Amino acid sequence: MDAETTESFQSLDPATGEIVGEHPVHGKEAVDAAIERARGAAAWWADLGWKERRIRLLNIKGALTRSLNRVATLIHRETGKPIEDAQLEVVLAITHLDWAARKAEKVLGPRRVPSGLLSVNQKAILEYQPLGVVGVIGPWNYPLFTPVGSIGYALAAGNAVVCKPSEYTPGVATLFAEMVASVVPEQPILQVVTGFGETGAALAGGAVDKIAFTGSTPTARKVMAACAERLTPIVAECGGKDAFIVDADADVEAAAEAALWGAMSNAGQTCTGVERVYVVDSVYETFVDRLAEQARVLRPGEDRGASYGPITMPGQLDIIKRHIDDAVAQGGRAIVGGPASVKEPYVEPVILLDVPEDSSAVCEETFGPTITVHRVQSLEEAVTRANASRYALAGAIFSGSRSAAMNAARRLRGGMTSINAVIAFAAVPSLPFGGVGDSGFGRIHGADGLREFARAKSITRQRFSAMNLTSFKRTDKDMARALQLVNLLHGRRYK
Template sequence: MATVGDRDELPVTAPYTGAVVGTVPRCRPADVAAAVDRARSAQSAWAARSIEDRAQVLDRFADSVLADRERLLDAIQVETGKTRFDALTEVLDVALTAGYYAQHGPGQVGATRRDSRLPGLTRVETDHHPVGVAGFVEPWNYPLTLAISDFLPALLAGNAVVLKPAEETPFTALLAHELLVDAGVPADLVQVVTGEGAPLGEPLISRVDQITFTGSTATGREIATLAGKHLVDASLELGGKNPAVVLADADLDAAVRALVWGSYANAGQLCISFERIYVERPVYDEFRDRFVSATDAQTLGATFDYGPDVGSLVSEAQRSVVEEHVADARERGATVLTGGRRRDDVGPLFYEPTVLADLPESATAATEETFGPVVTVEPVPDAQAAVERANATDYGLHASVWTADRERGVDLANRIRTGSVSVNDAFVGMWGSTDAPMGGVADSGVGRRHGPEGIRKFTEVQTVATQRGPPLVPAESIPTRFLARAATLGVRTVRELGRRWPPWE
């Protein structure tokens, strides 16, 4: 990371203690311009290398992440205040993602033969070329997973990268950059620009060739507007109000265990964690009591050792949102079944895992994303009502369905309007299936990460049609009326052949 001239310092604080642990430059638009220029200068040589060569670099990076995991875990915990196990999930995710694209990515963006409607005359192929420089504006809640995993496929596709990490978590990104360079990524190819998002957003979007953002829906709308203004393709994973549906035949032991973890992982500061649980009435009381008991058993701790279940919130601003949502719920008549308190005895930003019941639809926590350790449980008369309640939101990121009938579970999953649904799981199986796309619909965003979709969005698709024989242009010696009849007969013949021998058979 380099700056143009001297810059003010931006302090970084540790959520566990509130102490300043370091500073980074408060970059300005000129720094963004310089970073994009440096990245663009390095991109051509990188794209000229074979994709297999680039894949080997990603493979070495995966090994480096695992080998240097202790330093990464320390950096993640210092900046976010999450538990060590939650930090480990980031390290493992980055290693898996790098390994996946190193192994499968080259086949996902190579030249592909396409069907021609003029067989024998026209040979059609498509190929994927890098867009150039890809920009990334990433959040604080998963500073390794969301910053680094998102741009690994962009690198493999032959692009350069400019990353603007969250101002709360720059050191994790800088450490990952060090490991990337050690693995063979040219130093100028990946640029890290530190500072606040507002003054750097448009300078970045106006200069890059693609922008990826993970964060709030409100900010996502602003980025989409800027991307449209500058005709830059955008991939946006935004907010969520994720529901879980528990049917009467579900394995309650498994459902409670998974949903407690899926609700309070990273202190609920997770885009695919659960904030709403709808339970069929015959098992509601039992599920509620078990869920509350399991929530009560969650341990909090500010430690760099494995052990505590729930870590800290990241900032005073984030804890204020959680407190305001719970206070509003209480004022409107909701019942706090457990939790609902600050835990200053553990650390300055800790908040107890909280379960709400009887939450009115008018409450803030019923409609807006809390992004903290707060979950609502609600009885529903049947599965249809559960699906209707799950869909009663402007968001559509992730959902979970619990039932002993897996076929019924898949059917219900297909009726929930979200980008992904886990059946009889919280989200680990879905997220860990790196070959499958993940992202949101409606107010939860556009675009996908993971799988072929996660690398192809960083490419421009080019079609090359090669003609055998003379070019397909009207012959001057043949009357136009005859050509029109012949062309129409040809199209009818192609359609009839397609009906007799469909391509999917």
């Protein structure tokens, strides 16, 4: 692909501005060529069968594990996040690769399903077959973990993948693809195309069998429009405005610690990060004091002692500042930080109180180290206000009552909820991950994530002759027996 491309671009360390790497800008011709190569690789990969794919995927996992620090260092340099956070990201990717490799056959492999009495002479088999070529458009905030949530599961399901990473973090995807190629040199089961929006558009509009997209809601709409030309299905994981609820009987100290991590880690650049906190009145003051106390000791920077790094995408700084300014202009109070906290490329911690629900700081995704805290009278009110957002990705509830927390968790609109923890679901490979509303649709991770990259195939095989209902030689006796059986099975009254 590089030979076809003369234009290139550089990835930069957002903290220092130093050049991290140089990558080609792949146009439509190069993207189409990659998809065509992937088509052949997909056929070969699918024909290997479950066992051989599992062995190779586990060896990819092993190669990634042995290169953990090397990969984490590159993540650190391209995103600016602390090296320990980058290492944790690699660990999560390893965990998900392992689960997908080991569980794919059990979830997707052929299995017999009940035929029912009316079709007792038929053996019914359900299996899931690969789609073919999956296009993955990845984000910059978790440049390994998030794409692997699609890449690993798509490969485990028997597909080949063409990945377009963010232009801010192309090196991470390129390095991972090199590892995959070193383990599976026979065919290009994972290829990376780099560039800007035009490259992503070429992939979305190309001859792929599915697109897995992670990014903003407006961009998701553009990707969907491109996919519509070919009726290409898409799984979209978009933004969030996740709520964190603190009940009256919660462990306030633990809740404050978790909310702070959920809001400030990775400089707040997490789609499932905490942006809104609703606290029951009786513990509100205590919670706010604990949260502010812990937030004041956090410090952004590029050194090993920094709590979090810079804002990776420079344009996000304007959005963060606009949200803080709007919150204060509408009567909100900044008890930690404030408008002056935005100091390019960093944003110091900001905690806002008394912010109106219609403020952009509450309604729109901020994607920075800011948090709004709201007083509510009850858990019920907290759930109602949390659900008022057009975003519905994830959330968290802290409560001393297991039943109350479970009930509230089920009623929170969104794909995932953690109880007495924050973002815990992301570390559980068996749990599906995704949102509803403006947060997207479809699921990665877990059994649902494997099925997302496969098509159901139903097969019946007649074992013996029975009632001859689907033939022009059907007799009155055959039909009478069928109607008698249906009446017996389904005609009763239920109380």
